[in-house]
Every structure is written in structure tokens, then in C-alpha cells.
Amino acid sequence: MALENHAEQYADIRGLRLAYIDFGGTGTPVLALHGHFGRARMFAPLAAALAPGYRVIALELRGHGHSDRAAEHGPDAYVEDVAAFARELGLGPLIVVGHSMGGVVGFRLAARHPGLVRALVNEEGGALNRRPEIPHPVLDVRPWPRRAATLAELRRGVEAHGVPDAAYFLESAVEHDDGWGFLFDHDAMVESQEALIGDWWPDWLGSTCPALLVHGLDSFVLPTGMAREMAARRPGTVLRELPGCGHWAHDDDPAAFAGAVAAFLESRCP
Incomplete structure (x- = not known):
């Protein structure tokens, strides 16, 4: 699936012009959220792997990519932007895939707007992001x-x-x-x-939809012990640990990452 065939589009959301890529298709919609410094285009390999059964739509959060900058850049603003964007598309309830900060935004969206989220895929978004548990959160x-x-x-x-x-x-x-x-x-x-520094456990535990937590065993951002605790404490959560992968598991082993996501979606959101 060539990126050049999927040009960025724009939506007016909460006074901002937000960029997104709709990778197309008629399958079940999947809303994808990048992490800090990320872009919507990072989800092109996943979109190709999931097609045609799933239609991936990747949003560029405020201050990222070609989306507008704003006076506030933080998890609350991101969550409300995503909620408004999902309603604007009218495709909910959605499967939400998020990496790192995007994973935290995704599970906070599910906790605060449960009617919008059908299932979660959280790649490396921790329920606790502060020292000393996370030595370098910034x-x-x-x-x-x-x-x-x-x-x-x-x-x-x-x-x-x-x-x-x-x-x-x-x-x-x-x-x-x-x-x-x-x-x-x-x-x-x-x-x-x-x-994003803080304790996000209440939000991680605040939703009941099926969830997949993808963890790279070589990650320097999400400790393995925390990933296992997150899966153990939240009912309906599947943990997939990817050996040889770090925080950017989707880049380190695209096939393994896409395979984990596809297997989860086929079992929980066929």
C-alpha cells in the first residue's frame, strides 16, 4: 500500500485544522493515534497488513505533523480532539490503536467516552509515567x-x-x-x-472494552513488570510481548506487530 496513494486530508475540529490519512476500504474502521513527535503516515504498514478487512484512519494530533498548533498540548486536549474527530467521522464505536502517548490517549478516550471505543490496541502506553518508575519520562x-x-x-x-x-x-x-x-x-x-507525566491507572482501569497491550521486551519506556501488571489488573486485556523489539515495536518488527494486532481483532472484533 503506497503512501503516495493516500494523501492527507483535513478536518476542522474544536477550532483547529487537524490532518489525517484515511487508508481506505470498506472494512471495520480503526482509528490510529501516533506518539510524541509522530505522524499519521507511520501507520501505513499496519493499514496494508489489515486491509481489506479493516479501514485504518490515522489522525495527526494537535501540534504534530500538519495539524495546527495550539495554546495547549496535553493529554486532556488530545482526548477531546480525538472524541470530536471520531464523532465528526460518524464511524463509531471505533477500534482505537495508539502508540506510546497515543496509547494513553486511546485508553483515556475509552474511559471518558466509552460509547466511542469498541476495542483498544495499546502499544507501549504506560499506566504510570513518572519517576522513579520511569527514569526519563521527558x-x-x-x-x-x-x-x-x-x-x-x-x-x-x-x-x-x-x-x-x-x-x-x-x-x-x-x-x-x-x-x-x-x-x-x-x-x-x-x-x-x-x-503526560502522572498516574494514569484510573483511566487504564476505567473501561471495559477488549484491549490488546503490545510490549517490546527491549523497551526503555514501558517496563516489562508494569506491562504485565497492566494486563493482570484490567479484565479483558491480552498482553503480547515481542522479543527483540523496543518502544517502537511497529518499526522493529512490523510483521510481528501487525500479526499481533490482526489476531486480536479477528478474535475480539471479527
Whole structure:
């Protein structure tokens, strides 16, 4: 499924212009939510793997990708944006897939707007995001370069700040009139990550729909013990642990990730 065949569209949601990609089809709708610094396009491989039985629609949250920036970037604002977007599409109740911060937004959506969510797929979104359980809940991107002459120079500038591989972040890199830079605002992304610090257990336990928790066993963001506790404490939750995968399991092993999602959906949302 080629990305170029699925252009971004826009919806006016709560005073903002939000970008999204509808990967098409007539199957059961799936709403996909990226994590911090992410883009809707990251879900193209999953959409291809799930077609034609499922129609993946990936939203770019406020402040990310080509969606508008706003005065507030935090989990409450994201949840209400997603709820309004789901109602605008009129396709609910939806299956919601979320990665990292998008996973937290997804399970908070299910807790606060249960009529909108049929099932959850949470990839690496923790129920607890604070020190000391999570040693580094915020990636400070404020020192990163704002502009660079080339994409390669932008990569080097990011990796010089201790990022081993900048590929994920470079998905949000574009060429501006004055050089290469990111679509996201550096300060807003730090603000958004800081707003996600907290105890989200009540929201994780606050819904009753079927849920799949996907955990990369090499993740530095979601501890394995927490992932297992999340599955044990929430009825109707299936835990899939992916060996050799980290926080971005969907990139580390796309086939295993898509297979886990497909098997769950076929058993719980045929």
C-alpha cells in the first residue's frame, strides 16, 4: 500500500485544522493515534497488513505533523480532539490503536467516552509515567537544531544530543524556505511530554472494552513488570510481548506487530 496513494486530508475540529490519512476500504474502521513527535503516515504498514478487512484512519494530533498548533498540548486536549474527530467521522464505536502517548490517549478516550471505543490496541502506553518508575519520562528536544542546511545535517544535529538513531524523528522533517527543520515545535513537545507525566491507572482501569497491550521486551519506556501488571489488573486485556523489539515495536518488527494486532481483532472484533 503506497503512501503516495493516500494523501492527507483535513478536518476542522474544536477550532483547529487537524490532518489525517484515511487508508481506505470498506472494512471495520480503526482509528490510529501516533506518539510524541509522530505522524499519521507511520501507520501505513499496519493499514496494508489489515486491509481489506479493516479501514485504518490515522489522525495527526494537535501540534504534530500538519495539524495546527495550539495554546495547549496535553493529554486532556488530545482526548477531546480525538472524541470530536471520531464523532465528526460518524464511524463509531471505533477500534482505537495508539502508540506510546497515543496509547494513553486511546485508553483515556475509552474511559471518558466509552460509547466511542469498541476495542483498544495499546502499544507501549504506560499506566504510570513518572519517576522513579520511569527514569526519563521527558526527552528534552529544546537544544535540537531548529534549521539545518541539509537533512543529513539535521540528522547529525539530533544524534549529537545523544539520540542513537534519529530516523523516527526525521519522519517529521521537512524542507522550509530557510533550511531543513521539524514540523513540530520544540517547546510544545517538551510541554506535552511534561503534561503526560502522572498516574494514569484510573483511566487504564476505567473501561471495559477488549484491549490488546503490545510490549517490546527491549523497551526503555514501558517496563516489562508494569506491562504485565497492566494486563493482570484490567479484565479483558491480552498482553503480547515481542522479543527483540523496543518502544517502537511497529518499526522493529512490523510483521510481528501487525500479526499481533490482526489476531486480536479477528478474535475480539471479527
